[in-house]
Amino acid sequence: MTDATGSTAATANTAATSAQRRALPPVDHTPLRRRRMRAAWVQFACILISLFMALPIVLVGLSALSSRAALAEFPKSLLPSELSTETLQAFLQATGTFPAFGNSLLVGLYTVFWSLVVGAPAGYALARYAFRGKEPYQVFILLVRALPIVVLSVPLATMFLQFGVYDTVFAVTLVHTVLALPTTVLITASIFVSVPHDVEEAAQIFGCTRWQAARKVVLPLALPGLAASSIFTFVLSWNEILGATVVTLGHRTLPAQVLTSLAEASQAYRFAGGFALILPALLFIFVMRRYLVNMWGTTLR
Amino acid sequence: MRSVLRSPWLLLTPSIVLLLVLFGWPLVDGVLEAFTDEHGFTLTHWQRLFDDPYFLDALRNTLLLIVIVVPVQLVLAVAMSLLVQARPRFVSGHFYLWCIPLAISELAAGLVWLSIFDNRGYLNSLLVSLGLSEHGVQWLSYDNTATMLLTVVLAEIWRATSLVFVIVVAGVQMVPREYDEAAQVFGASFWQRLRHVTLPMLKPSLQVALILRTILALQAFAVAQALTGRDFPLLVGETYEWYVGLQNPAVASAVALVVLAISVGTAVLYLRTVRSPSEAES
Numbered sequence: 029m030t031d032a033t034g035s036t037a038a039t040a041n042t043a044a045t046s047a048q049r050r051a052l053p054p055v056d057h058t059p060l061r062r063r064r065m066r067a068a069w070v071q072f073a074c075i076l077i078s079l080f081m082a083l084p085i086v087l088v089g090l091s092a093l094s095s096r097a098a099l100a101e102f103p104k105s106l107l108p109s110e111l112s113t114e115t116l117q118a119f120l121q122a123t124g125t126f127p128a129f130g131n132s133l134l135v136g137l138y139t140v141f142w143s144l145v146v147g148a149p150a151g152y153a154l155a156r157y158a159f160r161g162k163e164p165y166q167v168f169i170l171l172v173r174a175l176p177i178v179v180l181s182v183p184l185a186t187m188f189l190q191f192g193v194y195d196t197v198f199a200v201t202l203v204h205t206v207l208a209l210p211t212t213v214l215i216t217a218s219i220f221v222s223v224p225h226d227v228e229e230a231a232q233i234f235g236c237t238r239w240q241a242a243r244k245v246v247l248p249l250a251l252p253g254l255a256a257s258s259i260f261t262f263v264l265s266w267n268e269i270l271g272a273t274v275v276t277l278g279h280r281t282l283p284a285q286v287l288t289s290l291a292e293a294s295q296a297y298r299f300a301g302g303f304a305l306i307l308p309a310l311l312f313i314f315v316m317r318r319y320l321v322n323m324w325g326t327t328l329r
Numbered sequence: 330m331r332s333v334l335r336s337p338w339l340l341l342t343p344s345i346v347l348l349l350v351l352f353g354w355p356l357v358d359g360v361l362e363a364f365t366d367e368h369g370f371t372l373t374h375w376q377r378l379f380d381d382p383y384f385l386d387a388l389r390n391t392l393l394l395i396v397i398v399v400p401v402q403l404v405l406a407v408a409m410s411l412l413v414q415a416r417p418r419f420v421s422g423h424f425y426l427w428c429i430p431l432a433i434s435e436l437a438a439g440l441v442w443l444s445i446f447d448n449r450g451y452l453n454s455l456l457v458s459l460g461l462s463e464h465g466v467q468w469l470s471y472d473n474t475a476t477m478l479l480t481v482v483l484a485e486i487w488r489a490t491s492l493v494f495v496i497v498v499a500g501v502q503m504v505p506r507e508y509d510e511a512a513q514v515f516g517a518s519f520w521q522r523l524r525h526v527t528l529p530m531l532k533p534s535l536q537v538a539l540i541l542r543t544i545l546a547l548q549a550f551a552v553a554q555a556l557t558g559r560d561f562p563l564l565v566g567e568t569y570e571w572y573v574g575l576q577n578p579a580v581a582s583a584v585a586l587v588v589l590a591i592s593v594g595t596a597v598l599y600l601r602t603v604r605s606p607s608e609a610e611s
Binding site: 066067070071073074075077078080081082084085087088091099100101102103104105106145146147149150152153156157159162165166167168169170171172177180181182183184187202203205206209211213214215218219221222223238252253256259260262263266267269270273274283286287290295298299301302305306308309310312313314 | 336338340343347415417418420422426427428429430431440442445450453454457458495496498502537554555573578582593597
């Protein structure tokens with residue numbers, strides 16, 4: 029259709045200015061249209077995935093904001109018939125909720141720090157050096173990751189009791205660092221592999237020592253990946269339940285606190301607990317998102 | 330030359346020491362616990378384990394969960410990162426939403442989907458008000474293994490796909506755009522570019538994601554715990570039940586060793602089949 033009108037316009041044009049035979053050819057809109065169609069499909073797919081990710085959170089939020097009476101209704105309307113904070117308040121005022129939140133935060137930050145300090149050099153070594161014992165080391169690392177935390181945490185609990193660190197933030201940090209370390213090593217290794225070796229060699233040719241080249245050239249290039257790796261570590265620690273439950277008694281992390289209260293909990297406590305566990309996640313990812321997207325934008329250009 | 334040969338161990342030593350102290354000793358202790366009682370070597374714990382009706386169910390459920398969840402997540406995560414790469418409008422908003430489940434604990438994810446699949450939950454409310462069902466479906470009823478599997482699979486996909494997504498996106502960032510553009514200039518179609526440019530470049534990231542997800546999926550238990558209690562047993566859930574519920578660390582260690590065996594098996598399999606990134610380097 030547009031092609032037809034385009035060509036008639038073009039012929040009219042050439043008739044009008046017959047003096048010049050170099051008239052512009054008709055504009056072909058097909059690639060532009062294909063491009064727009066493609067953008068529409070991409071947007072559609074994005075919206076579908078976003079709905080899948082966001083809708084459950086909205087629903088549990090609505091449950092947590094319903095009054096007890098509204099929770100008991102069936103069939104439920106999408107918006108609760110009675111909005112109230114009574115469900116959430118009951119959860120927040122339950123014993124141990126606030127200190128557990130603080131413990132979770134501390135353990136997470138300590139774990140990120142220690143696993144990066146110990147793990148990133150190992151990842152770098154795996155990526156850059158060919159050495160005897162590399163294969164056994166990788167198998168060793170995978171073995172640690174493969175070990176279910178239960179088999180670790182039971183003997184660890186007795187060990188911590190002997191050293192007098194049982195039921196402390198330090199004990200949970202130790203368990204989580206052991207858990208996170210293999211992940212950190214594997215991810216950082218894959219990140220450092222993706223940083224071309226040439227730039228590092230170039231830096232060394234221009235007079236950097238090996239250490240300087242790693243710090244000034246490789247590290248900045250690897251930063252986006254390292255940021256992603258830190259997210260995993262923190263989340264791993266934040267989400268870890270079994271180890272934290274076993275090596276603590278009073279100083280629980282938040283998920284451990286909720287899990288141990290789950291057995292005698294009401295449906296309202298569960299929804300409020302689920303929502304309260306998610307709220308800091310929203311904030312945390314919001315902060316990290318700016319950082320990640322910034323990184324992403326700069327590296328793409 | 331000598332210092333070059335020695336320096337990788339300098340970088341590796343801290344991690345080895347930490348892991349040996351906090352991992353090697355507890356592991357030995359756990360194995361001893363599973364195979365001994367006060368009289369020495371014994372297999373009674375294993376006997377008890379295999380006589381337990383929950384164990385084989387847990388084994389089957391765990392394997393089913395991995396076989397379904399991990400491939401779906403890998404495909405979904407690559408698709409998601411390609412969508413982000415296409416830079417649609419509102420991309421940062423989408424990116425944010427897709428990353429949220431990253432920071433959501435397994436337990437919270439179970440509780441979230443409980444609000445949907447509960448007997449009085451949102452899904453049943455929707456079905457009843459649309460007139461599709463009279464009283465709703467008992468999604469989490471103990472005799473409905475298929476629907477329980479479905480809910481746990483959905484919750485796991487929802488929770489953990491972002492983890493794979495961020496690994497893949499971090500990998501995509503490292504791939505220079507020029508390669509893709511060059512392929513485009515030479516007339517490669519979208520699928521050709523995906524197959525011959527993007528995926529091979531993403532291989533290190535995909536390998537990490539694959540190993541990580543399989544092993545983490547093996548250890549899933551709080552999702553099922555929050556959704557179904559013990560009605561849909563998973564292996565690690567069984568260790569938890571034996572240790573916390575039944576106060577029997579020996580049998581708990583035995584179940585844990587089964588999980589360990591499967592994990593090591595899959596890890597070795599992956600390392601054999603997918604060429605490791607370091608070999609590509611040298």
